[in-house]
Amino acid sequence: MKFKRHTKLEYGLKQIDIAPLIDVIFQLLIFFMLSSSFTFQSGINVKLPKAITSDVVKEENYIVTITSENVLYLNDKVLTLKELKETLEKTNRQFPLLIKADRRASMGRIVDVWDLCRNLGIERINIATNQE
Numbered sequence: 001m002k003f004k005r006h007t008k009l010e011y012g013l014k015q016i017d018i019a020p021l022i023d024v025i026f027q028l029l030i031f032f033m034l035s036s037s038f039t040f041q042s043g044i045n046v047k048l049p050k051a052i053t054s055d056v057v058k059e060e061n062y063i064v065t066i067t068s069e070n071v072l073y074l075n076d077k078v079l080t081l082k083e084l085k086e087t088l089e090k091t092n093r094q095f096p097l098l099i100k101a102d103r104r105a106s107m108g109r110i111v112d113v114w115d116l117c118r119n120l121g122i123e124r125i126n127i128a129t130n131q132e
Contacts, residue, residue, distance in 0.1 A: 061098040061126070062091060064113055068104040072113070081112060088120050096124035 064084070065073040072079050074087055088097075097117055101110050110127075117125050 061096050062088070063098045063100060066099065066101040066105045066109055066113065068102040070106055070109045072109075081116065084113070085116055085120070088117065088122065093121050093123075096126060097122050098126045098128055100128040 063073075063075055065076075067073070072081065072084055074084055079087065099110065099113060114125060
């Protein structure tokens with residue numbers, strides 16, 4: 001039994017045209033660029049001070065963040081000093097508290113938060129720093 005050979009493919013087609021392939025690649029590239037979402041996670045921008053003698057805290061903490069504009073956050077929720085006091089009065093005093101203060105935040109605001117926590121009976125207070 002003898003099979004026919006396709007002479008057109010063997011003799012007539014010398015080169016493969018890659019222009020349609022390039023078009024498809026560019027269309028796929030544009031599709032993925034337009035369909036992907038460019039959402040940024042919202043967060044609090046804080047530049048922590050540097051310290052040589054800092055330890056890594058591995059426990060769960062209540063996190064009080066003080067921005068460079070002296071705005072207070074408790075676990076990503078904006079609070080005033082009075083609201084912070086009311087919230088911390090209701091919490092468990094056995095959990096440590098972590099103060100993440102921007103390096104440009106006023107020292108008075110940091111001391112206010114520190115004194116508030118000490119008056120409420122929270123004994124384990126840490127200040128977040130960068131190790132560098």
